[in-house]
Amino acid sequence: MSKMRIGVLGSGSGSNMQSVVDAIAAKSLDAEVTLVLSDVADAKILDRARRHGIPCQWLDCAPFKTKLDGEAELRCIELLKAAKVDTVVLAGFMRIVKPGMLKAFPFRVLNIHPALLPAFPGVAAWKQALDYGAKVAGCTVHFVDEGTDTGPIILQKCVPVLDNDTPESLHARIQVQEHLAYPEALRLLSEGKLAVEGRRVRIR
Ligand code: GRF
Numbered sequence: 001m002s003k004m005r006i007g008v009l010g011s012g013s014g015s016n017m018q019s020v021v022d023a024i025a026a027k028s029l030d031a032e033v034t035l036v037l038s039d040v041a042d043a044k045i046l047d048r049a050r051r052h053g054i055p056c057q058w059l060d061c062a063p064f065k066t067k068l069d070g071e072a073e074l075r076c077i078e079l080l081k082a083a084k085v086d087t088v089v090l091a092g093f094m095r096i097v098k099p100g101m102l103k104a105f106p107f108r109v110l111n112i113h114p115a116l117l118p119a120f121p122g123v124a125a126w127k128q129a130l131d132y133g134a135k136v137a138g139c140t141v142h143f144v145d146e147g148t149d150t151g152p153i154i155l156q157k158c159v160p161v162l163d164n165d166t167p168e169s170l171h172a173r174i175q176v177q178e179h180l181a182y183p184e185a186l187r188l189l190s191e192g193k194l195a196v197e198g199r200r201v202r203i204r
Contacts, residue, residue: 004031004190007085009059009068009076009093010038014045015175016091016112016182021052023183031190035083037076039068039095055083067096077104087189090144091182094123097144107196109144110189112182114174116140116156121149126171130161137161137170139178141185143196152201154185154194 008017017036023029036049036056049056059079061072068076077100080088090097090111102109115125117140120132129137138158145151157177161170188194188203195202 004029004186005084005086006031006033006089006186007035007037007080007083007087008033008045008049008089008091010036010045010091011040011043011094012045012092014043014048014091016178017045017089018048019179020089020091020183020186021048021054023187029183029187029190031087031186034085035080037079039072039093045091061095064095066094067098068093068101069098073098073100077101080105087186089182089186096148099146102144102146107143110154110182110185111142111144111149111151112178113140113142113149114171114178116158117142117149117153124167126174127167130165130167130170135161137174139174139181141181143201152196152199154188154201155181155203157181 010017021033024031033054036054037059038046039059039061041058046056059076088105088109115129116138120128136158138156140156141154143151159173159177193204195204
């Protein structure tokens with residue numbers, strides 16, 4: 001099987017991208033991150049990519065504020081294809097991905113969400129869980145579909161919610177699990193071990 005070629009889209013700190021890069025360096029994931037794109041010009045994820053010598057650039061997504069659409073979507077697909085990306089990893093990408101991207105990379109666009117979906121989709125999910133009074137929180141790696149945080153679930157990891165948690169402490173606990181979950185999901189995908197049957201993803 002040829003080595004998985006990953007393109008990462010992110011808007012923030014890029015700690016999830018880092019976990020993927022680290023898993024590749026540790027040889028627990030047979031893949032290469034070939035391009036990192038960010039809709040935020042000074043996002044830390046771009047600094048991290050530069051530090052690792054990974055080609056990266058800012059993607060101007062105007063005029064849209066919350067989605068990747070129109071010219072920006074076309075440009076994004078063009079850049080990913082030029083880098084021969086076969087798997088698109090959304091890692092803290094704060095925009096909705098539209099059907100054009102999903103058609104360009106069928107069942108090869110993944111996202112990580114900081115909650116146990118289908119609970120708490122959308123932004124600041126860890127804070128939603130805390131405010132709701134949930135006793136268990138976690139993260140979900142899923143295939144992206146046309147909804148928001150609705151695609152078939154690949155894997156989930158749980159953490160307890162503690163009485164003295166703040167949004168920050170809970171998010172930090174969830175992120176420890178995220179950094180295990182994303183490389184694990186990508187390894188399963190790269191080894192051809194995921195079978196999507198409707199909403200269900202079977203691990204072979
Ligand atoms: C993570 O909590 C992820 O679940 C969410 O956005 C955050 C990104 O963090 N989608 P980072 O940029 O990977 O550090």
